[in-house]
Amino acid sequence: MSRLSLFLALGLIATIVLSLLLGSVPLPLDRVLSALAFQASVGDQLVVWDIRLPRSLAAALVGAALGMSGAALQGLLRNPLAEPGILGVSATAALFASCTLYFGLTSSVPFALPLAAVAGALVATLVVAAAALRTQSVVTLILIGVGLSSFSAALMALLMNLAPNPFSLADMVNWMLGTVANRSMEDLLLAAPFALAGMMVLFVSRRGLAALALGEETAAGLGLDLTKQRLAIILGAGLATGAAVALAGAIGFVGIVAPHLVRPLVRYDASRLLVPSALLGALLLVLADIGVRVLPTDFEMKLGVVASLIGAPIFIWIAARRRLA
Amino acid sequence: MSLFAASRLSYVASGSALVEDASFALEAGTLTALIGPNGAGKTTMLRLALGLLEASAGSAQIRGRNIAAMRPIERARLLAYLPQQRPLVWPQPVRDIVALGRFAYGGGPSHLSSGDADAVTRAIASCDLEGFEERAADTLSGGELSRVHLARALAAETPVVIADEPVAALDPRYAHEILRLFKCASGEGRALLTVLHDLPLTARYADRIIWMSKGRVIADGTPNETLTPDRLREVFGIEACIDVDGTGSVSIDILGPSAEDG
Structure with a gap:
């Protein structure tokens, strides 16, 4: 593990511990630690194990999956603006997930929601990658993503329009805004296998991403199997993003901000970008979720809303000051 | 053979x-x-x-x-290949770009065996890029950049x-x-x-x-043997004077496009 990754991992652990201390009722460190060791009062254990820890771990898992997917997609498409949210992958996954809610499949079919979210993410990634590899144009790629996002949003609006009752409407709004509030360990365990499998696929195909920095033609000349590489990244990013959406709904911009901040620290090497991007993505989302919880607003802000409020200006800034074509 | x-x-x-x-x-x-x-x-x-x-x-x-x-x-x-389109997306340092030439041997910017590192050093030297190793790709001139791409191709030592x-x-x-x-x-x-x-x-x-x-x-x-006015007319549709001096070296003077005679 590189020094950067070690540093980020320690930061992530510290932030998660911090997230256990803060909330509507602040808990001191010694009570949190004894609750973690099952030595505290029932109330403390409940707060730490059933409310705060699952929530923070969910934020971390979602951030890691999106951070790594963003880094991998940027490497594959050779575009610093590629990201599951921008490319419409998250929106499509959220749409598919909402369909299972709308048709009431979540209670009857186990794994229906994460499977649907993953399927949606894979479909969207395939569409975008196919278009991207055909046109080679950065602008076209982003436009296709925007189109896909809008289309998914339109279908989502249709679902909401047809929602049978206010409760399912509220459910769907939650998916669109993105949140990790009230997540249980069971929710976490449902999504984690997909997220981890996706990240594993991305991690083992990281070397090819370095070669792709020189363009596909050169990468093929260097001995990279392009078809295999593309499939691996699409599969890995689809699995990880789908899992993230299944757990937290659509949360944008993590996948663009985290790799962008890390990239200069790994000498712009796409193969070394994945792990630190995942760690930083996790750290950023846990931090943002702490912010959501401690901000004194009447209604808790949704994590996805905060992420977009911070991420969208950064996206514009990155787009405005790109150095190479 | x-x-x-x-x-x-x-x-x-x-x-x-x-x-x-x-x-x-x-x-x-x-x-x-x-x-x-x-x-x-x-x-x-x-x-x-x-x-x-x-x-x-x-x-x-x-x-x-x-x-x-x-x-x-x-x-x-x-076989090493230097394609016509050589897009660079990230402002990577020169040495890291050349290091990608060792891809087929398991090498890359972040991991070079001592054999790989030697090949990269030789390629950088043979393309007169010493001193440029840590320069970012987007700070190079077109000529320097084409030497970097050549060094990348030569680094594979194919x-x-x-x-x-x-x-x-x-x-x-x-x-x-x-x-x-x-x-x-x-x-x-x-x-x-x-x-x-x-x-x-x-x-x-x-x-x-x-x-x-x-x-x-x-x-x-x-x-x-092959560079003749007739062939230039046939292949490129141009008129040219060709001169072979005593040492056998060929010089060429292109006059302009051939007349269109169908």
Whole structure:
């Protein structure tokens, strides 16, 4: 593990511990630690194990999956603006997930929601990658993503329009805004296998991403199997993003901000970008979720809303000051 | 036996033959130029020869082994490719770009065995890039950047190097520099094949010329043998004066387009 990754991992652990201390009722460190060791009062254990820890771990898992997917997609498409949210992958996954809610499949079919979210993410990634590899144009790629996002949003609006009752409407709004509030360990365990499998696929195909920095033609000349590489990244990013959406709904911009901040620290090497991007993505989302919880607003802000409020200006800034074509 | 031999390569795309029945050979220690007008099928033929494009018919062999049957990694250890389009996305340091040349050996910017690191150092030295190792790609001039790409291709230390228009858009000084580096690399016993559009440059540096027109190889030989006014008229539609001096070196003076006589 590189020094950067070690540093980020320690930061992530510290932030998660911090997230256990803060909330509507602040808990001191010694009570949190004894609750973690099952030595505290029932109330403390409940707060730490059933409310705060699952929530923070969910934020971390979602951030890691999106951070790594963003880094991998940027490497594959050779575009610093590629990201599951921008490319419409998250929106499509959220749409598919909402369909299972709308048709009431979540209670009857186990794994229906994460499977649907993953399927949606894979479909969207395939569409975008196919278009991207055909046109080679950065602008076209982003436009296709925007189109896909809008289309998914339109279908989502249709679902909401047809929602049978206010409760399912509220459910769907939650998916669109993105949140990790009230997540249980069971929710976490449902999504984690997909997220981890996706990240594993991305991690083992990281070397090819370095070669792709020189363009596909050169990468093929260097001995990279392009078809295999593309499939691996699409599969890995689809699995990880789908899992993230299944757990937290659509949360944008993590996948663009985290790799962008890390990239200069790994000498712009796409193969070394994945792990630190995942760690930083996790750290950023846990931090943002702490912010959501401690901000004194009447209604808790949704994590996805905060992420977009911070991420969208950064996206514009990155787009405005790109150095190479 | 030739180091590299392409025999009867053909490539048909949507009904029209882009390359037809193309055969040629590359010998160790020679610099071969591939010339022909735009759209003659040069890039397609290079890609067929490299095994990046599946030939409709025919085959290419390196050291007697069929390239199409090799795994990409095996092939990349024998053939290096410098494509026409060389997009750079990230402002990586020069050394890291050259290090990617060791990809087929498991190397890369962040992990080079001592053998890989030595090859990278040699490639950087042979392209006069010492002192540029830590410079970011986006701070280099066009000429410097093309030396970086060449160094990347040479770093694999393959017996055959294939380049597509390596001197396009370079000023005369840089173009001569790049061809000198090619000449130097062929002097080390490699076979180099490069697409060129600059005829005087070709006449000056190439040991052999492969002429391509309308998807076919129509001539193959030394500049002395094949560079004739008739052929220039036939292939490029230009009029030129050609002069061979006492040492056998060929100079060329292009007068202009041939008259259209149907």
